[in-house]
Amino acid sequence: MSTAILFDLDGTLVDTPAGMTTVLRAVVTEHGRTATDDQLRRTVGRPLTASLATLLGLPVDDPEVGRAADRARRLFTELVIPSAARLVLPGVPELLAALRDRGHPLAVVTSKVRPSAIELLAATGLLDAFDSLSCHGMAERGKPHADLALLAADALGVSPARCIVVGDAVDDVRMANAAGMTPFGVTTGVASRAELLLAGARAVFTGADTLGPALLLSDSDPRPARPQPEVI
Incomplete structure (x- = not known):
C-alpha cells in the first residue's frame, strides 16, 4: 500500500x-x-x-x-466559516487530488472536535478528499501524544512506519515522532521553521508547492536510516 x-x-x-x-x-x-x-x-x-x-x-x-x-x-x-473557501492554502486542493490519484490514503488529524472539523472541511470543499478524520475526543489523549495519529493509521489500515504527518505546529511534529511516523513541517501556520526543526521535523516546507514533490515521491520507506533535517 x-x-x-x-x-x-x-x-x-x-x-x-x-x-x-x-x-x-x-x-x-x-x-x-x-x-x-x-x-x-x-x-x-x-x-x-x-x-x-x-x-x-x-x-x-x-x-x-x-x-x-x-x-x-x-x-x-x-x-470564519462563511469565508472558509477563500482560506484554503494555495495548492492544497491540487495536492490532495494528486495524492489521491497516486493511491495515497489520506486523513486529517486535528485538535478540533469532530463536528467543528467536518463543518470547516465541508465549507472549504475539502471534506471528500479524506478517507478518515481523527479529532479531539476520539482518543484518550490528544496532541502531542501519539493516540490520534495511531487512530488514523488504524482507520486507514496502514502501519505507523508507512505514515507521514504534515503539520504547522510543534505538537504535530511531536505527535508524529511519538507514533513512530515521519514528521514533515510547513511554515504556513503558527510555528517557525526553527521551532519545527527543533521539535524533530524531518523536513520543513514553505507550502504545498514544495511539499507536494516530497509527498508524491514518498512510496519508498519515508523514514531514512539516519534522518537529517531539511529545509525546503
Whole structure:
C-alpha cells in the first residue's frame, strides 16, 4: 500500500489561525481578560478548551471555560466559516487530488472536535478528499501524544512506519515522532521553521508547492536510516 499522509487542519490545509485569533480575542475580552496577539496565536491548533483555560487562567474543567469554548465555536461559525473557501492554502486542493490519484490514503488529524472539523472541511470543499478524520475526543489523549495519529493509521489500515504527518505546529511534529511516523513541517501556520526543526521535523516546507514533490515521491520507506533535517 502507498504511504499514508496524515494532515493537520488549521494552518496546514486552511489559513484559519488569523480568524481563530480574532475569535479567541473576542471571547477573552468578553470574559474580562486580556491577551497579546502572540499569546492568542500560540494557542491556535490546541484543543479549544485547553487554549481557553490557558488564556483565562482557569482549570480546563471550570464551567466558565466550557461556556467560553461554546461561545468561541459559535463565533467561528459566524465569522470564519462563511469565508472558509477563500482560506484554503494555495495548492492544497491540487495536492490532495494528486495524492489521491497516486493511491495515497489520506486523513486529517486535528485538535478540533469532530463536528467543528467536518463543518470547516465541508465549507472549504475539502471534506471528500479524506478517507478518515481523527479529532479531539476520539482518543484518550490528544496532541502531542501519539493516540490520534495511531487512530488514523488504524482507520486507514496502514502501519505507523508507512505514515507521514504534515503539520504547522510543534505538537504535530511531536505527535508524529511519538507514533513512530515521519514528521514533515510547513511554515504556513503558527510555528517557525526553527521551532519545527527543533521539535524533530524531518523536513520543513514553505507550502504545498514544495511539499507536494516530497509527498508524491514518498512510496519508498519515508523514514531514512539516519534522518537529517531539511529545509525546503
